Amino acid sequence: MWNILGDGPLTSPEYSLVDLLDEGILAWQDRALCAQTDPEAFFPEKGGSTREAKRVCNSCEVRTECLEYALENDERFGIWGGLSERERRKLKRRAI
Template identity: 45%
Template sequence: MQTWQRNASCVGLDSSIFYPPTDREAGRAKAVCAECPVRQDCLEFALTVREKEGVWGGLTAVERQRLVRRRRRQRRAALASTG
């Protein structure tokens, strides 16, 4: 268990909440994440390990994929403007 996980709002909750059948049903998990003191740590962990399922850091898998693409575009744009 990562150190930040001990402080997560989801500790002790049924993990199935964070693996909804569809993204449209992710509201309950997102509500827990919205109040979580380690939300950003959770999100960055999921991005680092390339977690493909579930709600992590308040984002679904599809939302995390979009975030990764957006960050890549921003890095490319930053590199292009400096070089």
């Protein structure tokens, strides 16, 4: 798990896919506002606008969980937790 406040990675147990599904660890995705909007806004073409996706993220109750998921799983594409892949890389560098 990542500490998005910049103190580096947190230690946490490893979870299998079965654990994730059984324990509802990914249940936050059901409450994500992006699940109710056009997914293409979250995966813009190179040079495309990220403004709409970030606007949705900024008002989403699970933004923190989403960002932590993206950092833990090294998501390379799309807007996650209100940050682009480039912004997530910067955040990870600062946390190390």
